[in-house]
Amino acid sequence: MFQNSKKNKIESGVIITIFLIVITLIVYYVCHALRLGNLSIIIALLFSIGTAWGSYYYSDKIVLAANRARPATKEEDQKLVNILDALMVTANLPKKPDLYVVEDAQPNAFATGRNPEHAVICVTTGLLEKLDYYELEGVIAHEISHIKNYDILLSAVVSVFVGFIVMLSDTVSRILFWGGMGDRDNDSKGNGILMIIGLILLILSPIFGSLMQLALSRKREFLADSTAVELTRNPDGLISALSKLENDPNELEVANSATANMYIVNPFKKEGEKGKKKTSSIWSTHPSTADRIDALRNIR
Numbered sequence: 001m002f003q004n005s006k007k008n009k010i011e012s013g014v015i016i017t018i019f020l021i022v023i024t025l026i027v028y029y030v031c032h033a034l035r036l037g038n039l040s041i042i043i044a045l046l047f048s049i050g051t052a053w054g055s056y057y058y059s060d061k062i063v064l065a066a067n068r069a070r071p072a073t074k075e076e077d078q079k080l081v082n083i084l085d086a087l088m089v090t091a092n093l094p095k096k097p098d099l100y101v102v103e104d105a106q107p108n109a110f111a112t113g114r115n116p117e118h119a120v121i122c123v124t125t126g127l128l129e130k131l132d133y134y135e136l137e138g139v140i141a142h143e144i145s146h147i148k149n150y151d152i153l154l155s156a157v158v159s160v161f162v163g164f165i166v167m168l169s170d171t172v173s174r175i176l177f178w179g180g181m182g183d184r185d186n187d188s189k190g191n192g193i194l195m196i197i198g199l200i201l202l203i204l205s206p207i208f209g210s211l212m213q214l215a216l217s218r219k220r221e222f223l224a225d226s227t228a229v230e231l232t233r234n235p236d237g238l239i240s241a242l243s244k245l246e247n248d249p250n251e252l253e254v255a256n257s258a259t260a261n262m263y264i265v266n267p268f269k270k271e272g273e274k275g276k277k278k279t280s281s282i283w284s285t286h287p288s289t290a291d292r293i294d295a296l297r298n299i300r
Contacts, residue, residue, distance in 0.1 A: 023048040060112045060120050063262065064100055067110075067254045069122050072099035080128060083137050084121070090231050091144050097121045106250035107131060110262040111143040111152050119147045126250060131241055138228060138238030139245075142264055145227035151220045155262050221264075221287050225296055235296045242296075246289040265289060 028044035074081050080099060088096055093116050100122040107127040113119035121143045131139065146152050229235045245265045252267035260267055266286050286292075 020048045020052050023051055056114055059114065060118065063110075063112045063259055064120065064122065066256065066259060067102050067122065069100040069102045072101050072123075077101060077128065079133065079136065080123065080140070083133070083140050087137065087141055087144055087231060091148065093119070093144070093147060095119070097144070097147060099123075101125060101128070102254060104250075104252055104254060106252040106267060107245050107248055108252055108263045108265060108267055109139050109143055110259075110264065111146045112155070112262060113147070113152045115150070115153060116147050119152060121147075124252070126248070127245075130244060130248070134232075134234060134237035135241035135244065137232055138234065138241045139264060141228035141231040142224050142238060144231065145224040146220070148227065149220070149223060151224065155220075221292060222295055225292055226299060229296065229299050235299050239293050239296050242289050242293055261286070 024044045024047075027047045031039065031043050072080055077099065080101075084096065084099060095117050097111070097113070097116075097119040098121070100120055102122060102124045104124040105126045106124055107130045109121065109123040109127055111119060111121050121140065123139070127136065127139065146155070225238060228238055232238070242265065249269065251269055252263075255263070255267035
């Protein structure tokens with residue numbers, strides 16, 4: 001467990017560094033395209049550092065706002081509060097995560113935050129209504145596992161960065177399409193190289209960022225499932241919960257491509273796939289539920 005947490009911290013630092021470089025080059029390209037001259041590199045550096053700082057400290061708030069989540073209350077969500085209190089006995093977390101609820105019929109859940117001291121578990125009302133006690137316990141244990149393993153920092157930061165880069169690329173493409181490039185008569189050779197790199201990253205970074213995001217998500221779901229069983233000593237609860245979540249027909253209205261990887265199962269449902277055994281691909285947000293259930297059954 002300690003090794004996994006340490007590895008996730010290192011990977012988080014590496015990914016933040018990569019995104020810093022990517023955003024710096026994209027913004028530098030944009031500034032030069034708008035003919036801002038020598039200020040371009042300064043603006044680019046300040047912009048990328050500010051984005052990284054905001055993503056680290058406010059990624060949880062950004063994600064909760066994007067999903068229109070509200071704080072859970074004892075009066076309305078007593079079962080959820082009781083389950084988390086019981087799991088805290090064995091979870092060995094420094095602080096109890098804050099609980100949030102999304103008003104949506106699809107049963108689903110995610111965890112976010114920058115570390116176990118600033119962690120959040122968010123569930124949908126559909127999850128609370130459709131799962132029994134032991135199934136809900138399995139789902140909450142799964143989200144606690146993401147917190148213990150520091151998956152929450154990695155997934156939240158990557159989700160914010162990928163969403164930001166996609167939005168930035170789209171905005172810049174529109175500006176350049178409408179003639180924002182202009183002529184640059186005095187560009188040096190070095191600036192020209194940076195401009196070319198920035199243009200390439202502008203085009204390819206949304207694709208590579210999304211692939212990185214999806215690969216990290218698939219990789220960590222199996223670990224969180226197995227850690228959840230260590231906490232509950234009851235694989236049947238999580239197996240039953242995953243089966244219900246996979247077969248539920250409802251769409252998650254607040255879901256978007258930037259945060260889909262954070263949920264316990266893919267919030268997007270595809271027509272014509274009910275009853276079929278799904279397989280994972282490089283474009284999958286999660287490993288297939290059938291594979292996850294098989295892995296849990298092998299834990300017995």
